[in-house]
Amino acid sequence: MILTVTLNTALDVTYTVDALVPHGSHRVGEVIERPGGKGLNVARVLGALGHDTVVTGFAGGATGTVLRDLLAPLPPRDALVQVAGNTRRTLAITDRSTGDTTQLNEPGPQVSPAEWAAFLRTYEDLLAGADAVALCGSLPPGIHVGAYAELVRIARAAAVPVLLDTSGEPLRRGIAARPDLVKPNAEELARLTGSREPLRAAGDARRRGAHAVVASLGPEGVLALTPDGVWRAAPPAPVRGNPTGAGDSAVAGLLSALAEGLDWPRRLARAVALSTATVLAPAAGEFDAAAYAELLPLVTVEPHVPAP
């Protein structure tokens, strides 16, 4: 079983309007709601790949109920911990003509110390049956900034490989707890290390504690610094599309291959093929299964040769 943790789950709401005009009044054409938050997105991809997947984290209030109702028919199993506060909504307002999107993110529920303690008990129980765990996304209000570091340490004590995908101070603290893998994008890596040169920055992230760093470089693929070597993996050709969820699909690819005991080149190929197939899918955050199958053997994975 693969476990994903989403402390700040979200109901992703999409509004379609003709064009968003500040201080105007708009008739919303279509309202789409789906369960969101990075760990839930990762789990959905893992479920689609056929992995037994469990999601935990927090859900609460009326929005939490809607989220869980939408999650119920999907493959990932729901082990979310109920909280008193209301799960946040993230609202994407899409202009019909151009497809441009305006994003508004609610803050998320205040989580109490008792609710955090209840989560820790659930997390430890679930780790007993997990082949790997991914810790994903932002922290809701009330959760201490070292929360991911705490969760990394618990996973390592349970000998479960742990992937951390977050940003800012929670990433900085989490890395120091020595996770098996972090998957920052170029921006997160630059904020963490101060360097915009991916190889240098990823090396710095390893020295800070991450056993392996897979830096996602957008259309260029990924750069991986691991105990077994350094690789660059890239799609056969750059693609155009909606990059929403591409990073979450990369995490799913890495976890999927890790859980199957595949080596680094095959993990990276899966990550790049899945994230590219996500950019190509018409619906944001979904992946195109046919494109994934076609892309997988075409991803180039090359050992990195340092410049002379």
Place this chain on the structure above:
Amino acid sequence: MILTVTLNTALDVTYTVDALVPHGSHRVGEVIERPGGKGLNVARVLGALGHDTVVTGFAGGATGTVLRDLLAPLPPRDALVQVAGNTRRTLAITDRSTGDTTQLNEPGPQVSPAEWAAFLRTYEDLLAGADAVALCGSLPPGIHVGAYAELVRIARAAAVPVLLDTSGEPLRRGIAARPDLVKPNAEELARLTGSREPLRAAGDARRRGAHAVVASLGPEGVLALTPDGVWRAAPPAPVRGNPTGAGDSAVAGLLSALAEGLDWPRRLARAVALSTATVLAPAAGEFDAAAYAELLPLVTVEPHVPAP
């Protein structure tokens, strides 16, 4: 008992952001939710004035549940009819710095013929105990455009005074069914009659079937054409503030005085004092009770003298 009908109830959601930037990403500072839709707003004001008030219309889905939970502790009694579809949200995004607001309105649930029939039964039952009824706001999808005309005829058959506050084609059809009172604003009156001259347009609206027309003219107060005479009513001085809900407060004032058997000048004074006290209140759609009490004796109500 005063009955208000809101066929397209709404959960009014307000987001506060620093400033709305199209195609940007925004952190929402505060999320406020309250029960909305014109008839619910009218009922809330009537409840605050101490009137026994019942609200009906439709509510459904997860948003309907939130709406009813928020309604439960308020004075108006909930006689909303449950529907399968999801009650709409209206989202107001307020820029923190300027107070400017961007509005996004969801379309509302599709109402089935069986749900409309269930509503009609509830409506007829409630009319048996009503001193007056207000029919307020837009129609949700699935409701025929002559719905308000049908509801006006049923109220008149039950000998219950009926006020209609809507716009566009539902107003045009509803007026032809001879409601006791309509309360259009200048814009709605112009769309109905083609005339931007309030006295002429209100006269036209009466000829189309309304027994009385109270046209709301914003800061200038109201113009009333009634079977008993023609009046202009105005606040003692123009005020600045948030006009959201001022029209609904005017409806509440008219209904409140009508239910108490007051004459037209006193009905108009109450409408103008309440709508002005709503503009003055810090929270959108609420009214300032102290300002209302102060304003009530100061509203000028003058019989209209036609120009020579």
